[in-house]
Amino acid sequence: MEKITVSLIKADVGGFPGHSTVHSDLKEKAEEHMEKAKKDGLLVDYHVLNAGDDLELLMSHRKGVDSGEIHGLAWETFEAATEVAKELKLHGAGQDLLVDAFSGNIRGMGPGIAEMEFTERGSEPLITFMMDKTEPGAFNYPIYKIFADPFNTAGLVVDPTMHDGFVFEVWDIKAKKKVFLKCPEELYALLALIGAKSKYVIKRVFPKDTSPLPKEEPVAVISTEKLFFTAGKYVGKDDPVALVRSQSGLPALGEVIEPFALPYLVSGWMRGSHNGPIMPVPFRYSQCTRFDGPPRVIAAGFQISHGRLVGTADLFDDPAYDLARKKAGEIADYMRAHGPFEPHRLPVEEMEYTTLPNVLKKLEGRFEKTE
Numbered sequence: 001m002e003k004i005t006v007s008l009i010k011a012d013v014g015g016f017p018g019h020s021t022v023h024s025d026l027k028e029k030a031e032e033h034m035e036k037a038k039k040d041g042l043l044v045d046y047h048v049l050n051a052g053d054d055l056e057l058l059m060s061h062r063k064g065v066d067s068g069e070i071h072g073l074a075w076e077t078f079e080a081a082t083e084v085a086k087e088l089k090l091h092g093a094g095q096d097l098l099v100d101a102f103s104g105n106i107r108g109m110g111p112g113i114a115e116m117e118f119t120e121r122g123s124e125p126l127i128t129f130m131m132d133k134t135e136p137g138a139f140n141y142p143i144y145k146i147f148a149d150p151f152n153t154a155g156l157v158v159d160p161t162m163h164d165g166f167v168f169e170v171w172d173i174k175a176k177k178k179v180f181l182k183c184p185e186e187l188y189a190l191l192a193l194i195g196a197k198s199k200y201v202i203k204r205v206f207p208k209d210t211s212p213l214p215k216e217e218p219v220a221v222i223s224t225e226k227l228f229f230t231a232g233k234y235v236g237k238d239d240p241v242a243l244v245r246s247q248s249g250l251p252a253l254g255e256v257i258e259p260f261a262l263p264y265l266v267s268g269w270m271r272g273s274h275n276g277p278i279m280p281v282p283f284r285y286s287q288c289t290r291f292d293g294p295p296r297v298i299a300a301g302f303q304i305s306h307g308r309l310v311g312t313a314d315l316f317d318d319p320a321y322d323l324a325r326k327k328a329g330e331i332a333d334y335m336r337a338h339g340p341f342e343p344h345r346l347p348v349e350e351m352e353y354t355t356l357p358n359v360l361k362k363l364e365g366r367f368e369k370t371e
């Protein structure tokens with residue numbers, strides 16, 4: 001049985017214009033590096049995409065997760081793209097490369113990463129999600145719906161191979177702790193945590209012991225990197241990515257993308273400081289314009305064949321998602337009307353991670369005791 005690793009590694013290394021999208025020259029430079037690595041045999045396959053101003057490297061290989069060679073390749077590629085961004089004076093050139101030199105593993109160095117190794121099945125559909133202008137917790141709602149909500153995923157009810165549910169690995173990204181919760185048995189405990197999406201983030205989903213799939217191989221993985229925790233200051237939101245395997249004992253393609261029919265509220269948008277609707281868009285609309293948003297998500301679908309990423313299917317390029325986009329526009333209007341007021345603006349605890357504390361510092365000395 002063939003094992004394959006899929007790594008989706010992303011970084012904002014310069015926006016065009018402002019923080020809206022990625023210039024085609026950066027994507028071309030990334031393609032060059034990926035193509036060379038494929039010719040050299042390091043990669044089995046790759047695709048270069050962008051979600052808003054984030055450059056996305058989707059790679060398949062046989063090196064396993066946390067491979068220094070693969071992480072090093074991604075780092076070099078981002079560095080080369082940064083050179084192009086500097087030359088074009090793109091906005092925030094090199095923004096997410098938070099350290100000077102690569103030291104073996106890209107985690108904690110700025111870029112976001114979702115990767116998993118698994119045994120390739122007879123048919124292996126893979127759905128990759130990439131978001132811009134939001135944070136890792138933005139995946140809590142759809143991942144919960146896909147793998148635990150019978151109103152979303154009919155297979156949880158009618159497919160005997162899914163009937164026992166899944167295991168969720170949840171990270172407390174502030175305290176750096178994790179817990180495994182079995183669903184449906186521990187569904188309410190899961191929701192008690194992941195409803196607080198700025199602290200508790202779903203990292204992976206696994207099959208249950210009763211599943212025919214190997215129980216140690218994840219069926220979904222989400223990037224959880226927080227730039228603020230590495231940089232110690234605001235350097236933009238953490239624009240997350242996710243990989244979800246599908247079909248034959250796992251949620252069907254249509255069940256995997258169904259949660260995005262609702263433009264649910266996420267944190268991010270302008271200056272990483274506002275709540276707003278997430279809009280599912282085709283690749284050609286993957287740019288953040290109105291008020292630097294609204295936050296957007298693209299879905300790229302593949303069949304994996306001996307490690308090859310056969311695709312790309314642009315899954316939200318479909319009139320079935322027109323209504324979600326229209327609703328997102330209406331919700332954007334409603335939220336925007338609140339201007340600087342909560343809950344459009346994030347609650348104070350979350351504003352800690354933005355540029356607001358620097359403004360408040362200026363008022364510090366002027367506060368007097370109340371009676």
Ligand code: F6R
Pocket residue numbers: 018019092133236237268269270271272292
């Ligand atoms: C949000 C984001 C943008 C910027 C905003 C100000 O994640 O990237 O909304 O925060 O455009 O950017 P600067 O400070 O670069 O002018």
Ligand code: MG
Pocket residue numbers: 012014015018019053092095236
């Ligand atoms: Mg940017």
Ligand code: MG
Pocket residue numbers: 012052053054132133239
């Ligand atoms: Mg971004």
